[in-house]
Amino acid sequence: MSDFIQSWDKKGSEPVRRPLWTLPSAFAVFLALGASAAAWGAALPQLRQRYDLGPTGGEEVISAFNLGALVAVLGCGLAARYLPPRPTLAGLLAAFGCGLVGAAQAPNWGFLLVSALVAGVGFGGVALHLNTTYAAGPRGVLLANLVNAMFGVGAIAAPLLVAGLSASTALMSIAAVVALSVPLVSGAVRERPPTPPVGRATVVLLAPFALIGFLYAGVETSAGAWAGTHLTWTGTAPDTAARLTALFWAGLAVGRLLVPLVATRPAVIVPTAFAVTTAGLLLATHPPLAVVGYAIAGLGLAPIIPTALAWLAHLTPHAHLAGSALLTCSMLGSALHPLLVGLVASPQHPTTIPLALTTYAVLGLLAALWTARHRTPHLAGTTQP
Structure with missing residues (x-):
């Protein structure tokens, strides 16, 4: 096996070589990213009891975490030309780990919310840097899905840790995994080459991906x-x-491993993924089949973001800014949508939860179909990855 993974710069003239020894660290950090994303929701019942939040309270911690991630992704994307990649990644990893430790040891609800916000800043910045790194290149669909499969593995493990041990132990365990990602700072992140100015065409290109x-x-x-x-x-x-x-998180992990093996065209993968997700969520409206429905929904969702990042990387030389726009809108949705679902969710009518999720999936399917028709690589003079 080759000693290096090779991808290409936007001019297609020089190979960018990344040593294979950084891959275990990449897997570790994506494991931690996935676990942190899943832990908050799984921990809500315990947090409600611990901090006396009532039967439907506590979703603020999820929004705080995702708000921090939103700020980091937006800030890192806009300031990409001015931030040195390695020191920036080191600081983001530190914020991620320290925020998780603070949340695990929080003496009160306010302290926990602040810690979740700090952890979210680290989460968002690290996710942007690494997703952009692995999505670029002719094998972007494969590599982006592969590392994000580890995100799914971490998301599977987190609810099991929360249920088997405790929310605090789960967060401390995730922070320990973050420490294993330190080699990424020196090995996987490189200086970004100069890019042409961002024009109106770039903004128009990014808009449908931001909606997705x-x-x-x-x-x-x-x-x-x-x-x-x-x-x-x-x-x-x-x-x-x-x-x-x-x-649900198992579906995310499995889908990211399987999809690149059977399909390579982003314009086909993304709409199909939303269609499968919609079918799974409709199944989840029937209580006896809810668990199966959520698993299918996770399987459908799996390739959407990593494949969309690779899609964008082959449409524009502004891969970092494009990834920032996509992830910023995703993080904005992550901060907003749980609160909106909470407004319609009712213990008397549990089906309101999967129905609300189905609405998002159907809209995503429509957006993906439009994007597949109007935003294919040949429009930008590039080739399909």
């Missing part, structure tokens, strides 16, 4: 936050519901 990211987040984050509550409201014990939500 926003609607995708409406499903993924809200499902992660509310699936356990939905199962609980339909008669499942809280600890069992936390374990069963791992199947």
Whole structure:
């Protein structure tokens, strides 16, 4: 096996070589990213009891985490030309780990919210840097999905840790995994080459992808936050519901491993993924099939964001800014959508949760179909990855 993974710069003239020894660290950090994303929703029942938040309170912690991520992704994207990649990544990893430790040891609800915000800043910045790195190049669809499969593995593990141990132990464990990602700072991140000025054409290109990211987040984050509550409201014990939500995240992990093996065209993958997600969520409206429905929805969602990032990387030389726009809108959706679902969710009508998620999936399908028709690589003079 070659000693290096090779991708190409936007001019296609020089190979960018990344040593294979950085891959285990990349897997570790994506494992931690996925676990942190899933842990908050799975931990909500415990947090409600610990901090006396009532039967439907606590979703603020998820929004705080995602708000921090939104700020980081937006800031890092806009300031990409001025931020040295390695020191920036080191600081973001530190914020991520320290925020998780603070949340695990929080003496009160306010302290926990601040810690979640700090952890979210680290989460968002790290996710942008690494997703952009692995999405670029002729094998962007494969590599982006592969590292994000580890995100799904971490998301599977987090609910199991929360249910089997405690929310605090789960957060401390995730922080420990973050420490394993330190080699990424020196190995996987490189200086970015100069890019042409951003013009109106770039903004027009990014708009539909931004909408896809926003609607995708409406499903993924809200499902992660509310699936356990939905199962609980339909008669499942809280600890069992936390374990069963791992199947949703299992679908995310499996889908990211399988999809690049059977398809390589982003314009086909993304709309199909939204269609599968819609079918799974409709299935979840029937209580006996809810767990299966959420697993199918996770399988459908799996390739959307990493494939869209690779799609964008082959449409524009502004890969970092494009990734920032996509992830910013995704993070904005992650901060907003759980609260919106909470406004319509009702213990008396548990089906309101999967129906709200289905609405996002259908809108995402429509956006993906339009983008596949109007934003194909030949329009920009490039080739399909």
